[in-house]
Every structure is written in C-alpha cells, then in structure tokens.
Amino acid sequence: MTELENRCINTIRMLSADAVEKANSGHTGMPMGAAAAAFVLWARFLKHNPNNPDWPDRDRFVLLAGHGSMLLYSLLHLTGYDLPLEELKNFRQWGSRTPGHPEHGHTPGVETTTGPLGQGFGNGVGMALAEQYLAARFNRPGYTVIDHYTYGIVSDGDLMEGVSHEAASLASHLGLGKLIYIYDDNRISIEGGTDIAFTEDRGARFKAYGWQVIDVPDGNDIAALDAAIQSARQMTDKPSLIVARTHIGFGSPGKQDSPGAHGEPLGAEELRHTKENLGWPLEPDFYIPNDVLPIFREAVAAGAAAESRWQERFSEYARAFPELAAELNQWLAGGLPEDWGVAVPEFPPDAKGMATRVASGKVLNAIGVRITNLVGGSADLAPSTKTLIADAPDFQKGAYQGLNLRFGVREHAMGSILNGMALHGGLIPYGATFLVFSDYMRPPIRLAALMGIHVIYVFTHDSIGLGEDGPTHQPIEHLASLRAIPNLTVIRPADANETGQAWIHAVSQNSGPVALVLTRQGLPVLDRERFPSAEGLLKGGYVLEDPSDGQPDVLLMASGSEVAIAMAAATQLAEEDILSRVVSMPSWELFDAQSDAYRDSVLPPAISARIAIEAGSPQGWHRYVGSGGRVIGIERFGASAPFQEIYEHFGLTRERVVRVAHDILSRS
Numbered sequence: 001m002t003e004l005e006n007r008c009i010n011t012i013r014m015l016s017a018d019a020v021e022k023a024n025s026g027h028t029g030m031p032m033g034a035a036a037a038a039f040v041l042w043a044r045f046l047k048h049n050p051n052n053p054d055w056p057d058r059d060r061f062v063l064l065a066g067h068g069s070m071l072l073y074s075l076l077h078l079t080g081y082d083l084p085l086e087e088l089k090n091f092r093q094w095g096s097r098t099p100g101h102p103e104h105g106h107t108p109g110v111e112t113t114t115g116p117l118g119q120g121f122g123n124g125v126g127m128a129l130a131e132q133y134l135a136a137r138f139n140r141p142g143y144t145v146i147d148h149y150t151y152g153i154v155s156d157g158d159l160m161e162g163v164s165h166e167a168a169s170l171a172s173h174l175g176l177g178k179l180i181y182i183y184d185d186n187r188i189s190i191e192g193g194t195d196i197a198f199t200e201d202r203g204a205r206f207k208a209y210g211w212q213v214i215d216v217p218d219g220n221d222i223a224a225l226d227a228a229i230q231s232a233r234q235m236t237d238k239p240s241l242i243v244a245r246t247h248i249g250f251g252s253p254g255k256q257d258s259p260g261a262h263g264e265p266l267g268a269e270e271l272r273h274t275k276e277n278l279g280w281p282l283e284p285d286f287y288i289p290n291d292v293l294p295i296f297r298e299a300v301a302a303g304a305a306a307e308s309r310w311q312e313r314f315s316e317y318a319r320a321f322p323e324l325a326a327e328l329n330q331w332l333a334g335g336l337p338e339d340w341g342v343a344v345p346e347f348p349p350d351a352k353g354m355a356t357r358v359a360s361g362k363v364l365n366a367i368g369v370r371i372t373n374l375v376g377g378s379a380d381l382a383p384s385t386k387t388l389i390a391d392a393p394d395f396q397k398g399a400y401q402g403l404n405l406r407f408g409v410r411e412h413a414m415g416s417i418l419n420g421m422a423l424h425g426g427l428i429p430y431g432a433t434f435l436v437f438s439d440y441m442r443p444p445i446r447l448a449a450l451m452g453i454h455v456i457y458v459f460t461h462d463s464i465g466l467g468e469d470g471p472t473h474q475p476i477e478h479l480a481s482l483r484a485i486p487n488l489t490v491i492r493p494a495d496a497n498e499t500g501q502a503w504i505h506a507v508s509q510n511s512g513p514v515a516l517v518l519t520r521q522g523l524p525v526l527d528r529e530r531f532p533s534a535e536g537l538l539k540g541g542y543v544l545e546d547p548s549d550g551q552p553d554v555l556l557m558a559s560g561s562e563v564a565i566a567m568a569a570a571t572q573l574a575e576e577d578i579l580s581r582v583v584s585m586p587s588w589e590l591f592d593a594q595s596d597a598y599r600d601s602v603l604p605p606a607i608s609a610r611i612a613i614e615a616g617s618p619q620g621w622h623r624y625v626g627s628g629g630r631v632i633g634i635e636r637f638g639a640s641a642p643f644q645e646i647y648e649h650f651g652l653t654r655e656r657v658v659r660v661a662h663d664i665l666s667r668s
C-alpha cells in the first residue's frame with residue numbers, strides 16, 4: 001500500500017470519527033475497521049456516477065450494517081456526490097442529509113435504508129435478482145444494456161440475524177454470481193466479543209450454502225482485498241463472500257478490538273491519541289488532505305465516462321431493438337403499458353361466491369401477461385395464495401427470464417428481497433403468504449413503508465374464515481397491526497370485483513407498499529347492476545346499500561368477508577322498519593385520504609348509531625364508529641372447526657348485528 005493510499009483510508013476513518021465525536025453520538029468503530037475494504041471497492045471497482053446516482057446500470061452498493069453510516073457518508077462525500085462536508089459536520093442533526101442510519105430517498109447515493117441488521121442482506125439479493133431478470137429479458141447478443149454488480153459490506157450482526165440465513169440460501173440456489181459481499185469480520189458486537197454468542201465457522205456455513213468464500217486474513221491488506229474482489233467478479237454462478245478479518249476501531253490505541261469502539265464517540269482524548277497513532281494532523285477536524293480528494297474524485301470523471309459509454313450502447317441497442325428499448329425505458333421510469341387496466345376481468349354476480357384469493361389469482365393472471373415486470377411469487381404457498389402466473393416459466397438459476405419466483409419457506413427473506421427488487425428499479429415485485437405469517441416479514445414491510453417503495457403483498461387466509469387449521473393460522477391482530485404501519489396501504493376487498501379494483505390500485509400507485517388481504521372462503525360476488533360499482537374501493541370506503549326512502553337509522557360498516565354479514569343484517573333490519581346503510585370499508589388508508597366532504601357523505605356525522613363488523617381485533621375501528629357506536633370484532637384467538645361454526649361461536653352473525661343495532665338505537 002502506498003503512503004497516499006494509506007492516507008485515503010485514514011481520511012475515511014477520521015472523517016467518521018470526527019463526525020461521531022461532533023454529534024456525540026453514532027458508531028465509529030465499524031467505519032474505522034472496514035475503511036480499507038471500502039476504499040478498495042469504491043476506488044477500484046464500483047461502477048457509479050456521483051453526478052447521476054440513479055443511472056440504471058450502476059453497480060449497487062449496500063451498507064448492511066447501517067449503524068456504520070458514517071462510512072457511507074464519508075465515501076459519498078469524498079467521491080463527489082451531492083453531500084457537502086457541512087452535511088458530515090451535521091451528522092445525526094435535525095434536517096441534515098446524514099441521519100443516524102442511511103435512509104434511501106433522503107441522501108443521494110443511498111441505495112436502501114439499513115439499520116435493522118440483516119435486512120440489507122436480502123435487499124442486495126433482491127437487487128442482484130432484479131439485475132438478472134432485466135438482463136435476461138433485455139440483453140441481446142452483442143448488445144448488453146444491463147450488466148452490473150451488487151456489492152455490500154456485511155457485519156457480524158447481519159450474519160447472526162435469521163433473515164441473512166434465508167436470503168443467503170436462496171441467493172446461492174439462484175446462482176446470483178454478481179452478488180459480492182465483504183464480511184467485516186471484526187468479531188465484536190455490542191455486548192462483547194462474538195465468542196459469547198456466535199461461534200460457528202461462518203465461512204464454512206456460506207460454503208455449505210454454495211457460496212464462493214474468499215478469506216482475506218488481514219482486512220487492511222489492500223492487495224489481498226483487490227485480488228479477492230477480482231476473484232469474486234470472475235465467479236459467474238455463485239455469490240461470493242469475502243471474509244475480511246478486520247479490527248473494529250482500527251487505529252485507536254485504547255479502543256481497537258473492543259466493544260467500546262462499537263457505538264460511541266472515541267472521546268476527545270482517545271480521538272487525539274488515535275490521530276497521533278495514525279500520523280494524522282490533530283487540527284483541523286474533518287481534515288481531507290489535498291492530494292487525497294482527487295483520488296476519490298476520480299469517480300466523477302470515471303462515472304460520467306462509464307455512463308456515457310452506456311448511453312452510447314443504449315442508443316445502438318435502441319436502433320437495433322426499438323421496442324425492447326422503449327419497454328425497458330418504460331419499466332425503469334415506473335410506467336405501465338397503455339390500457340393494461342382493461343385486462344382486469346369483471347366478475348358476474350354469483351351468490352354461491354368466489355374466494356377473494358381466487359379472484360386475485362384470476363386478476364393477477366390477466367394483468368401479469370400484460371405487465372411483464374410484475375414479478376413475484378410466494379413463500380411456498382402459491383397453490384393456496386393463487387399467485388402463480390399460469391404457463392409462465394419459473395425464475396431459476398440460469399433461467400432468469402422466468403416470471404414466477406419460488407421463495408421457498410422464507411417469508412422474512414421474501415420481504416427483504418422484494419424491497420431490493422423494488423429499489424433496483426424496473427420491476428413491480430409482489431410476494432404472497434398467509435396473512436398470519438405477515439408477522440414473519442414485518443421488518444421488511446415496515447422498511448418498504450418507510451422508504452415509500454412499490455411492493456405488493458398478497459396475504460390470503462385472512463381470518464377465522466380459514467376454518468379448520470385453527471388458531472395458529474387464523475389472524476386476529478394482524479389487520480390492526482398492519483394498519484398501524486404508516487404509509488402501508490391495507491386493502492381487504494369484499495368480493496371478486498373489489499379484488500380487481502384492489503389490484504388496480506396496487507399496481508398503479510407507486511408511493512408505498514400495498515397489502516391485499518384476501519379470503520380463503522368463498523364470498524358472494526355482488527351484482528354491480530344492483531349495487532354501486534366496485535370502483536368505490538379506490539376511495540377506501542363507499543356506500544354499498546342505502547334505504548331507498550329516507551335517511552338511515554344506523555350505519556353498518558365492514559370490510560372483506562364481513563360485508564356480506566352487514567348486508568344480511570340490513571335486510572333483516574329493513575323487515576323491522578329499521579333503515580340501515582351498508583358501507584364497504586376495504587381500506588382505511590384510502591378512505592382517510594379522501595376529502596372531508598366525501599367521508600362525511602359516506603359516514604354522515606349526524607348519524608351516531610354505527611356498527612363496524614370485522615373478523616379481527618376491533619382496535620382502531622372506534623375512529624369510525626365513534627363513542628356511540630359498537631365494534632363487532634374478535635378479542636381472543638381463534639379455534640379449529642368449520643368456519644361457519646366459528647363465526648357462530650364468535651358472534652359474527654347477522655343476528656348479533658341486528659341485536660346490537662337494537663341495543664344502540666334503544667339508547668339513542
């Protein structure tokens with residue numbers, strides 16, 4: 001290593017240490033330990049254009065250990081992204097572009113939001129998977145327009161978290177050879193050395209998955225790191241893990257290799273000792289030597305040149321394959337084919353009924369052949385969730401043009417991989433499982449919502465209505481808990497045609513994830529000649545049935561399968577001259593986004609006799625029923641029996657709704 005290279009690496013270390021010191025908060029040790037690996041990767045290999053962080057064919061870089069955010073911010077600043085030094089000085093402060101953990105969409109060049117350990121692992125797998133899909137679909141012999149790597153820096157914590165196990169297993173099954181992770185093997189986490197809780201042979205574990213594992217015994221040996229990255233790039237059909245033995249807090253005489261270096265400032269005195277030890281000037285802080293900056297800033301010219309070479313290639317490609325080029329551009333811009341919505345089938349009235357999962361499968365198949373960047377699959381539940389596109393091939397190793405993904409029984413990785421696919425750009429990913437197992441993928445759902453990315457979840461078997469499988473499989477609190485996630489749209493359609501509308505919303509919006517919540521059991525398909533159009537779903541709640549003459553006495557609102565119960569109750573109440581309005585409320589988020597006038601027209605403030613019916617936790621419904629209303633929900637776990645019996649036992653019946661209506665009306 002030359003003296004100048006050493007100073008480049010020390011610049012990363014000291015910018016990180018100074019920023020954490022100034023903020024009096026943050027993580028110094030990881031950036032100091034991983035600085036050499038990051039330098040080699042960013043200065044010698046990473047294909048990126050700091051002036052256009054969104055260039056589609058850039059390499060993706062994921063900092064999995066988001067707590068080491070100052071490593072990424074230092075690299076972004078040094079290589080010329082729009083992240084001035086002032087922002088590094090404002091690390092972790094209100095309004096800065098340098099939040100505690102990297103946030104996608106907040107800081108240019110941050111490919112994904114990381115912090116919850118392990119999530120980035122699946123994100124990188126999703127990015128590499130998306131690259132393979134797009135390459136298989138669009139590249140043509142002699143015309144390569146999609147061709148990039150996905151890199152990441154992985155910490156002990158990332159490898160301890162279960163999601164990385166799931167995602168690693170799938171990545172090698174799929175042969176994602178352009179996925180390259182550098183493991184920051186510093187053997188320290190918060191509570192101490194990894195020997196207190198994490199002692200398996202990590203390299204052997206990854207070899208067993210089928211990864212290429214490359215050991216770098218000295219994580220500061222830049223020649224060895226360089227060689228390792230080169231070997232990783234040469235491996236085309238296996239992902240690579242470069243195990244770099246690093247030292248947390250490298251250079252700090254008092255804290256290196258200790259948990260004390262992990263998550264706190266070095267402290268003024270130790271920082272001074274560290275600078276002395278590394279031969280670094282004590283003043284000024286945030287010092288960047290004059291000859292160091294140009295080394296990093298070579299990225300600006302190199303990135304511009306790489307992108308313009310790609311633009312030329314793309315122009316030639318567009319001349320040779322105009323339709324493909326137009327399609328790729330449309331996908332990358334998040335556009336949809338014209339008139340795709342006409343493919344959504346209309347379902348004729350059917351009293352016998354159709355499960356909304358079945359309707360969803362039909363809709364998905366109808367639109368899936370038109371929107372071929374709608375790519376997804378299920379966590380081994382495709383026959384139940386109805387999420388296979390019929391006659392389309394599987395996405396498998398070497399068969400990357402396949403539309404149907406097989407996630408295996410790996411919900412957590414599925415969620416995290418879906419995020420990576422969406423972040424990559426070009427695809428609209430969906431993933432399916434039973435609603436009850438959304439718990440297994442809640443962390444990536446939360447991150448998708450936080451990032452505002454376009455991911456679609458298909459959650460079926462949405463209540464006690466699944467019957468005999470019993471309480472382990474019957475979601476109770478899941479709707480309430482998903483609705484509690486900001487920026488996640490939850491939609492629980494009441495029949496087949498509402499399901500079609502739900503898919504229309506899920507595909508056409510792109511400001512956050514959407515969860516479609518669907519039944520196992522059949523539901524009547526409403527006659528839309530008699531009842532208002534299912535397009536009402538797009539407003540989140542709409543009047544389905546109203547008294548023909550006069551004002552309703554009572555409002556009955558419900559979602560999904562319970563809408564039919566509300567309608568049956570309304571019929572019975574009408575026989576007793578009690579007038580009721582039935583409101584289908586498939587989505588609170590969509591309803592809340594409507595104008596006050598619209599919401600008041602659906603739920604008139606003057607009517608306080610209100611009943612909500614939903615086969616789940618009543619939590620939250622009071623905002624719509626008010627203090628004078630009642631919620632008929634479920635506040636216990638379910639039971640194993642035919643579903644009609646469970647509904648009876650739990651009081652989710654027409655008779656109960658009628659009784660409650662009498663009760664409310666007698667008090668008012």
Ligand SMILES: Cc1ncc(C[n+]2csc(CCOP(=O)(O)OP(=O)(O)O)c2C)c(N)n1
Nearest residue numbers: 030115116117155156157158188189190262
């Ligand atoms: C899912 C999750 N659990 C817990 C944490 C809190 N946490 C942040 S860093 C860390 C220790 C991680 O150690 P390691 O990954 O080895 O990072 P290093 O010590 O090398 O910086 C923990 C437990 C987290 N960020 N995410």
